[in-house]
Amino acid sequence: MPDSGLAEILKNAQAFYQCGAYVDAAKSLEAALKIDPTSVENWYYRGVALQKMEEHAAAITCFREALAFSPDSFEPVHDLGVSLQAINRNVDALACFDKAVSLNQKSFEAYLNRGIVYSKLGNYKAELENYDVAQILRPDDETLLMNYGVALLQTGQFAKAVVHFQRVLKLDAYTEYARGLLLHAKMMCCDWSGLNQELLSLRVEISEGIPCIDPFYLLGLSDSMPDQLQVAKKFTEKHYSRSSVTLGGSQKYSHNRIRIAYLSADFHEHATAFLMVELFELHDKSRFDVIGISFGENDRSVMRKRLEASFETFIDVSAKSDKEIADIVRALEVDIAVDLKGYTTDARPGVFAYRPAPIQINYLGYPGTMGAKFIDYLIADQFIVPEDHQRFYAEKIVYLPGSYQPNDTRREIGDKPHSRDDIGLLDKDFVFCTFNNSYKITPQFFDIWMRLLQEVSNSVLWMLSKSPEQEKNLRKEAEIRGISGDRLIFAPHMELKSHLRRLQLADLFLDSLPYNAHTTTSDALWAGLPLVTCVGTTFAGRVAGSLLNAAGIPELITTSLEQYEQLALDLATNPTKLLTLRQKLKVTSRESALFDSKQFSKHLESAYITMWEAYQADASPAHIWVK
Known part of the structure; x- marks a missing residue:
């Protein structure tokens, strides 16, 4: 074919690419490469078109062909890294970005993408170092600021993450998912300043269909089942809409x-x-x-x-x-x-x-x-998802008897710490504890906890330490409510068997909403520690109630904040009642449905058989009740 024919093909390829017709652009460039298989440019741009189509394996081949003719060409090296990263070949991608940086030390994209790969490899220090360089090159880039904030979250630098997400929202108040990340960062360090206004803005954006929060972060901020369903649907449609490329089920x-x-x-x-x-x-x-x-x-x-x-x-x-x-x-x-x-x-x-x-x-x-x-299905139980809640779930519900949560009856309780003395607690104190993650602590429940400290003499609140900012902010919030910050005791992370042992040194676990203690509830009950919960509306806010029912101690479940506070106060000021409850927990919980692993496995297997038989019979998924 004469050069004019090749020129026409390339002209068409460019037109296709510019209007987003990447399939046609890739086909045109394939035709061009049959005429001139040594063209670095055509190999590269065909790789780019395939990359846009998420055909990363084919794109990688094209970029490597381009590099075979021009090993030190920045664009094919960099974009080869992008495609390798997309298919999770992160070590190989890192090598590409290392070379890309060496070829062009002023490439914002190379530093940004190298930071992203370091994140996937779990090297957050190197991730942040690359973002620091990228920030010099392009200080107000939205993607960079978002990624930087997420890296700060992953490294426990919650207060710094707050600053970054605030900056993002100042640049663009509707940056996708920024408001949710800001709220999560603030909740992680218990910074409740402006929280009500932020939550109001979040609800408005959700109602307007704006992608403002990751579904998981919403669980700790909202008790609205319709909002949780809407946010999850929008998130899935945006990120995981693969109907045209499914393998077929x-x-x-x-x-x-x-x-x-x-x-x-x-x-x-x-x-x-x-x-x-x-x-x-x-x-x-x-x-x-x-x-x-x-x-x-x-x-x-x-x-x-x-x-x-x-x-x-x-x-x-x-x-x-x-x-x-x-x-x-x-x-x-x-x-x-x-x-x-x-x-x-x-x-x-x-x-x-x-x-x-x-x-x-x-x-x-x-x-x-x-x-x-x-x-197709979500595994739950009748306490967590009452039948009149089914409309707020995209899945069909599998109802297990007892509780939905399995447990390991082989988990060991350690012999240390031996006493309260070993962990900075006093024997004379009444120890309320809450080992929920800090994003589950809300001002509403903290108000109640401080009133309990006010009412119960020689009492302290024992909590999980997540960061220095969290400790500082919670002590400040206690002082605002008239309680000395010294009455908040913060505990470090421990291996499981030692954590289970230290739970036995507390007197009463205080749960929270809208996101209950989940595994933490089972840990407390396994250790013999009573836990008071308040039942919410969503799945995340009903788990502790499910577990207490299955453990045979439903008397620790409350349905209002007033009941919750009164029950906690009653137990804290009535030693005989609390001791009786602890003895009951010790005797009955190990024999309860919650810790009957053999029976639980049979129930779950029954559910699997039912859904498999329905599929074999060409029946659509339907709610399942396991007897």
């Missing part, structure tokens, strides 16, 4: 056993693992082929080894892309895929968006609806 497999895959980033020392591990071990392997698929870190702990041993097949996919993981699930012919992450940290809902399994479930990790068309 309509296949019916003929296995001797139902094949179940649990997918999580938390198969290590993590709250989810502490709850789930015995369930994995107890699954009836004669009826179920149980697979673990891990996309999180391998901490090489005793828990990790126990988890790996609990599955018949365990696969580490931490270096693979969502599509590659979905392909693995599909190739394994999984009947039921269980998402243990939802929208929590390190979640991979993009895997499920490809529909790799015929039946897909949201369970345990994310306490709420995912609002996703690709999730």
Whole structure:
């Protein structure tokens, strides 16, 4: 073909690219490369078009072809890193960005993307160092400021994160997800200044359909079921709308056993693992082929080894892309895929968006609806999701008897700390405690706690320490309410068995809303510590009540703030009543439904069989009640 023909092809490719017709642009450039296969520019731009189409494997090939002819060309090196990063090949991507920076030390994008890769590799110090350089080059870039703020959150620098997100909103008040991140950062360090106005702005933006908050962060800020459903749906539609590229979930497999895959980033020392591990071990392997698929870190702990041993097949996919993981699930012919992450940290809902399994479930990790068309069921119980709440969930509800939460009856309670003396508590004090994460502490409940300290002489409030700013702010809030800040005692993180032991040294656990204690409730009850809760409206606000019911102590459940405060005061000022309750908890809880792991596994397996049989019979997913 003459040069004029090639020129015409390239002209068409450029026109297609500029109007967003990337498929046609890639085809035109493919034709051009047949004429001139040595063109660095054409290889590069075909890679860019494929990258826009999220065809990253093909894009990587194009960028490498370009680099074969021009090894030190900045653009192919940089964009090769972008595509490698997109499919989770982060070590290789980092090498590309290192080279890109060496080729162009004034490239904002190279420093930004190298920071993003360091984040995925868990090196937050290096991430922030790269963002610092990028900020010199482009100080008001919205994406950079957002990423910087998230990195500060991940490193526990909550007050600095607040400043960053405030700056983002000052530049653009409707920056996507910035308001939610700002509120979460403020709640993490218990900075409640301007909180009511911020929450009002959040509600307005949600009502207007503005993508202002991540679904998970909303759980700790709102008790509105309609808002939680709407935010989850919008989030899913925006980030995980893959209907045109699904692998198809309509296949019916003929296995001797139902094949179940649990997918999580938390198969290590993590709250989810502490709850789930015995369930994995107890699954009836004669009826179920149980697979673990891990996309999180391998901490090489005793828990990790126990988890790996609990599955018949365990696969580490931490270096693979969502599509590659979905392909693995599909190739394994999984009947039921269980998402243990939802929208929590390190979640991979993009895997499920490809529909790799015929039946897909949201369970345990994310306490709420995912609002996703690709999730069929949510596992709950009748306390957590009353039947008149079903309309606020995109999934069909699986109702387990007792509670939805599994437990590990093999978890050990340590022998240290031996006494209150070991951890800075006085024997004469009445110790209220709340070991909820700091974002679950609200001014409304803190008001109640301070009134309790006022009413109960020689009492203290024992809390989990998250940051120096959190401690400072809570002590200041106590002083505002007439309570000495010294009566707030902050506890560091401890390994589980030591944490369970120290819980036994407290007198009464105070729960909060709109996000209850979840694993923390089971920890307290396992340790023999009574917990007072107030029932909310959402899934996240009803878990503690579910667990107390299953433990056989429903008398610790209240339904109003007045009841909650009165019950806590009554127990704190009536030693005989509290002792009787602790003795009851010690005798009955271990024999209760909450800690009957064998029966729990049978109930869950019954649910799996019911949904599998419905699918085999071509029935659509429907609510399931396990008897």
